[in-house]
Amino acid sequence: MAENTSSTVEAHPGETLQDFEWMSLIAGQCSFQEHWRLFQEMLRNREPDDGPPVVWRPGPDQLTKSNLAEFMQTIGVDDYAALHRWSTENRPAFWQSVVERLRIRLRKPPKQWLAPVADGRNPVWFAGAELNCVDSCFTGCPDQLAIISLHEGSSASSALTYGELERLVNRVAYGLREMGFEPGNPIAIYMPMTIECVAAYLGIIKAGCVVVSIADSFSEDELRKRMGIAAANCVITVNTYLRGGKVIDLYGKVKASGAGRAVVVCADAGAPANMRSGDLIWDDFVSENDAFDSLVGEPGRVTNILFSSGTTAEPKAIPWTHLTPLKCAMDGHFHQDIQEQDVIAWPTNIGWMMGPWLIFATFMNRASMALYQGAPTGKAFADFIRVAGVSVLGVIPSMVRSWRSSGAFSRDDFASVRLFSSTGEPSSQENYLWLMSLTNYRAPIIEYLGGTEIGGGHLTGTVVQNASPTMFTTPALGTEFCILDEEAEPVGEGETGELFLIPPAIGLSQELLNRDHDQVYYAGCPSGPNDETLRRHGDNVARLHNGFYLAQGRADDTMNLGGIKVSSVELEQVINAHASVEESAAVSVQPDGDGQEKLIAFVVTKTVPGGTTLRTELGEMIATALNPLFKVYDVVHLKQLPRTASNKLMRRELRASYARQE
Numbered sequence: 001m002a003e004n005t006s007s008t009v010e011a012h013p014g015e016t017l018q019d020f021e022w023m024s025l026i027a028g029q030c031s032f033q034e035h036w037r038l039f040q041e042m043l044r045n046r047e048p049d050d051g052p053p054v055v056w057r058p059g060p061d062q063l064t065k066s067n068l069a070e071f072m073q074t075i076g077v078d079d080y081a082a083l084h085r086w087s088t089e090n091r092p093a094f095w096q097s098v099v100e101r102l103r104i105r106l107r108k109p110p111k112q113w114l115a116p117v118a119d120g121r122n123p124v125w126f127a128g129a130e131l132n133c134v135d136s137c138f139t140g141c142p143d144q145l146a147i148i149s150l151h152e153g154s155s156a157s158s159a160l161t162y163g164e165l166e167r168l169v170n171r172v173a174y175g176l177r178e179m180g181f182e183p184g185n186p187i188a189i190y191m192p193m194t195i196e197c198v199a200a201y202l203g204i205i206k207a208g209c210v211v212v213s214i215a216d217s218f219s220e221d222e223l224r225k226r227m228g229i230a231a232a233n234c235v236i237t238v239n240t241y242l243r244g245g246k247v248i249d250l251y252g253k254v255k256a257s258g259a260g261r262a263v264v265v266c267a268d269a270g271a272p273a274n275m276r277s278g279d280l281i282w283d284d285f286v287s288e289n290d291a292f293d294s295l296v297g298e299p300g301r302v303t304n305i306l307f308s309s310g311t312t313a314e315p316k317a318i319p320w321t322h323l324t325p326l327k328c329a330m331d332g333h334f335h336q337d338i339q340e341q342d343v344i345a346w347p348t349n350i351g352w353m354m355g356p357w358l359i360f361a362t363f364m365n366r367a368s369m370a371l372y373q374g375a376p377t378g379k380a381f382a383d384f385i386r387v388a389g390v391s392v393l394g395v396i397p398s399m400v401r402s403w404r405s406s407g408a409f410s411r412d413d414f415a416s417v418r419l420f421s422s423t424g425e426p427s428s429q430e431n432y433l434w435l436m437s438l439t440n441y442r443a444p445i446i447e448y449l450g451g452t453e454i455g456g457g458h459l460t461g462t463v464v465q466n467a468s469p470t471m472f473t474t475p476a477l478g479t480e481f482c483i484l485d486e487e488a489e490p491v492g493e494g495e496t497g498e499l500f501l502i503p504p505a506i507g508l509s510q511e512l513l514n515r516d517h518d519q520v521y522y523a524g525c526p527s528g529p530n531d532e533t534l535r536r537h538g539d540n541v542a543r544l545h546n547g548f549y550l551a552q553g554r555a556d557d558t559m560n561l562g563g564i565k566v567s568s569v570e571l572e573q574v575i576n577a578h579a580s581v582e583e584s585a586a587v588s589v590q591p592d593g594d595g596q597e598k599l600i601a602f603v604v605t606k607t608v609p610g611g612t613t614l615r616t617e618l619g620e621m622i623a624t625a626l627n628p629l630f631k632v633y634d635v636v637h638l639k640q641l642p643r644t645a646s647n648k649l650m651r652r653e654l655r656a657s658y659a660r661q662e
Helices: 017-026 032-045 060-065 067-075 080-089 091-102 133-137 162-178 195-206 220-230 250-257 324-334 354-363 379-388 397-406 429-437 517-521 568-575 611-625 651-661
Strands: 112-114 125-127 145-151 158-161 186-190 210-213 234-238 240-243 246-249 261-265 302-308 316-321 343-345 368-373 392-395 419-422 445-447 449-451 456-460 480-484 495-502 535-543 549-554 558-561 564-567 581-589 598-605 632-637
Touching: 017 032, 032 429, 060 067, 067 080, 067 091, 067 324, 080 091, 091 112, 091 324, 133 195, 133 324, 133 354, 145 162, 145 195, 145 379, 158 162, 162 195, 186 195, 186 220, 186 250, 195 210, 195 234, 195 354, 195 368, 210 220, 210 354, 220 250, 220 302, 220 316, 234 250, 240 250, 240 368, 246 250, 250 261, 302 324, 316 324, 324 354, 324 456, 343 354, 343 379, 354 368, 368 379, 392 397, 397 429, 419 429, 429 445, 445 456, 456 495, 456 535, 517 535, 549 558, 558 581, 564 568, 568 581, 568 598, 568 611, 581 651, 598 611, 598 651, 611 632
Parallel strands: 145 368, 186 210, 186 234, 210 302, 234 261, 343 368, 343 392, 392 419, 419 445, 598 632
Antiparallel strands: 112 125, 145 158, 240 246, 302 316, 449 456, 480 495, 495 535, 535 549, 558 564, 581 598
């Protein structure tokens, strides 16, 4: 479904001469260096009113055969803008259409798709309905491929059909019953994305229990903290696994954390050495009974607790419900254009929202999932993408940067890819242009910005709109927002402001386990342009000309490192534990003006060790205490930290001063 670039290029209405020259150039056989040179020239000479340079435009297939194109024909609208308006002005009808189109299984239909709400904060969706979201993951052919999986260091892949996966999910659900778990009980998953991980996730929900998602990169202290917040006393994990050539002893972390009973997936036959009394290996846990009737109930029941760092040390505990998967599946269907013949690969983790998102966006769209357990950075991953026939590939900017620097990826590896989608952190124009060049600009990159508390994206792109690297083109369907300046006025084209969501929308959280939900998301928000209730999310966004948007980072002191949100306070607590540090301030910057955020530690020291030594030591402390993906880019020594009259740390001033020096 790609644009067919040939030696003959036609000008499109609304495009500039520069855009036409670009399309003419990429239709030839020029090198990427020449492409990048022309793109930079286009940026320098482009009038702001023209918007960002167009590097991909939809072809006949996208405009007639994509999920969006077919849906527009069904609804009877002529263009995407009209469809988005319809999706927000007629929310009940939109979500009813989504349910019918995706074949969502409802044991009992709703009396109302959306009950009347006063201000959108606490809507009642699908009032009177009964369902279990897992049932909607198995609406296709039982013989179709559901998962193809490969472990780092192995040459043999594993595969499961939908029928085989459903039977394994049922065995997990029965295994939980046999262990004595009841509906509503929280059960943690602390493991990489594997076939067993996916089956455990769906089996827990099918049994009516609650998944507690914990990223396998977290330390034993962070595991203990999250299980405590969720009151979970059981964890499903793996013994060991290989990532980047290093053996990760995950079960060892479970034991060190003092976590409750564990179910352990073992790479080799037999139980791991020094297994605790009461723990089970996976093969003894899953039941022999492979038929299980899903526990159904009202749509607002909790299915999953995920964690997102806020602006304090304790992570926010965000519940998902049986309706959140519908948001995941809808976004995947319309914005990533996932179709039944697609194979989806998105290197992620069950502890972050894109893990559960991948499960529901794939299976509710009756597509296939490609899972690679290990570091997705080398030739082995490139070979897997090619052999698995991946057609929709999810990326994060740091991953693309490593692909480019390694030289391990070629055009052949992406021969089957028709679409990329990027989330997790700000993108780099050069690296993303390079990625598109590996498909001869056949595959666009759909930028996707959202959050755990949204259940998906609020700002994204589509295959029926022009694309420019790092740029967004639309609010997600069914979602509204406004971008306001410091005076709470809507920004114009070419201006930047803070993005506020306009509820209601399926996927938006309505409670937090360990916070006052209204205080976090609504307190202090201005009213919308039409006096709407607004919801805070914390993104700064530039509204550009010609329908494009550019994400400008977080409005608060939460930063995004390696695709993971973390608060300044969490980092500063670790930094301040160093013997030489008196106090610190942690901020993030984008040294090149776009791309990945980098961690800068401003420190007031008791003694003055060498900067390189301190940076190394702080990096090791942060990797051990929080996450090995968090890297210290620079350490800046100050005599004192800037503070307000009320003694609040002025992190924004530090960020701005560092950017000016850079």
